[in-house]
Amino acid sequence: MRKITAKSIVFITGAFVTNACWDEWRAYFEINGYKTIAPAWPFKNGTAADLRSRQPHDTDLAALTLTELTDHYASIVSRMPEKPIVIGHSLGGLITQIIVNRDLAAAGVAIHSVPTLGVFPYEYSFIKAGWKSLGIFSSLKKTYLMSFKDWQYAFVNEMSLEEQNIAYQQFTIPESKTVTRGALTTAARVDYKKEHAPLLFTAGSIDNIIPAHLNYRNYKKYAKNNSVLAYREFQGRNHFVLGQTDWKNDAEYILNWLKAT
Numbered sequence: 001m002r003k004i005t006a007k008s009i010v011f012i013t014g015a016f017v018t019n020a021c022w023d024e025w026r027a028y029f030e031i032n033g034y035k036t037i038a039p040a041w042p043f044k045n046g047t048a049a050d051l052r053s054r055q056p057h058d059t060d061l062a063a064l065t066l067t068e069l070t071d072h073y074a075s076i077v078s079r080m081p082e083k084p085i086v087i088g089h090s091l092g093g094l095i096t097q098i099i100v101n102r103d104l105a106a107a108g109v110a111i112h113s114v115p116t117l118g119v120f121p122y123e124y125s126f127i128k129a130g131w132k133s134l135g136i137f138s139s140l141k142k143t144y145l146m147s148f149k150d151w152q153y154a155f156v157n158e159m160s161l162e163e164q165n166i167a168y169q170q171f172t173i174p175e176s177k178t179v180t181r182g183a184l185t186t187a188a189r190v191d192y193k194k195e196h197a198p199l200l201f202t203a204g205s206i207d208n209i210i211p212a213h214l215n216y217r218n219y220k221k222y223a224k225n226n227s228v229l230a231y232r233e234f235q236g237r238n239h240f241v242l243g244q245t246d247w248k249n250d251a252e253y254i255l256n257w258l259k260a261t
Contacts, residue, residue, distance in 0.1 A: 004198060004261050006085050006106035011038035012073055014090025014114070015133065015180055016146050016155070017171040018048050021089070021242045028251050034085075039076055041069060044173065051173040056142035058174060063141075066182025070095050077104045083197075085258060089242055090114055090210060091179070093201075094188055097218075100197050101190040107198040107261065109254050112210045112241055115218040117188040129154035129209035129239075134184075135177030143174035154209040155240045167243055192221045198228035198261045202250060204237025228261055 009029055011022040022038035029036050043061040044051060054061075073095055077084060083106040088096035093113025100108035115121055133144050146154065148168055156164040182188065199222070203215035212233045219231040234241075234250055241250060 004085065004107045004258055006082055007034050008080055008082055008084035009034050009036040010073070010077055010080070010084045010086050011036060012086060012088035012092030012095050013038065013041065014088070014092045015175050016151075016173065018044065018046075018051065018173050020048075021171050024247065025087075025242060025251055028248065029255065032255055037076075039073070042072055048169065048171055048173050052145065054143070055145045055174040058143050059141065061174065061176050062143045062178065064176045064179055066179050066185070066187040069179055070098050070187065074099055074102060074104060082106070085109070087111065087254070088113070090239065091183065094183060097190055097199070098188075100199050101194060103197070105197050107200075107258060108196075109200045109202070109257075110218075111202050111250070112204055112207050112237075112239055113201060113215060113218060114183050114188075114210060115214055116190045116192075116221070117184075117186060118192070119214070119218045119221055121214055123211045123214055125208040125211055126214060130180070133175055133177060133180040135181065138177070140177050140181075142177075144177050144180075145174045146172055155238065157208055157238050158206055158236075159238070159240070159244070167240055171243070193223045193225070195225050196222075196227045198230075200230045200232070200254065200257055202241075202254070203231070203233045204239070204241055205233060205235045207237060207239045207241070209239045230257065230261075232257075 013019040019040045026036040086105040087109040089111040093110035201219040203212035
């Protein structure tokens, strides 16, 4: 297996938050010699306050599909001078897996990833944290904005109230229910038997919306072949892992894994 030599990183944002959640991660990896980008989703350019002001009538975002979103990032990756490393969080982790499966990445890191099709998310905390975003009892023509109470449970559990409030104001934005529902369809399919670029899964012991057990079952779905495949669970990490006070420990682990692989 050839070592990872790529020096470009594409960060892929998950649902419910702005791409600004990667700012500190980008700075960390750039200090360590990488060129990075963290492109926004279509129709999500702007600050959290700007995007929330459009709620719930951002019809363009509401109509966005997971297939369109995945192809958006795949197009960005494909246009780069070299195959980049792709690092995605949550729904971005799912998209990362698909991009790796398409042979477009030099390596992939799926941080607290939404599972691919074939890994049924039966965990109670996943259902409690995420069911409203699927739009089962509301119109798909309107976007969904996570309430602060739901944010506390789904993203920032066990953080201080002040930290929870700051994170909510800085990062929480409306979401397309069509995209989140797409994660339960063939748009989220990968070929688990196919050989692929090195792929690392990371999970958090206190993540409610994507429990570690769910991450582990996604990791175990992949066939044991000639591919590099790794899994690491971090203690004390909730779904807001990118912005927790000790986020740098996770980033350092990923950096070292990339260098060693």
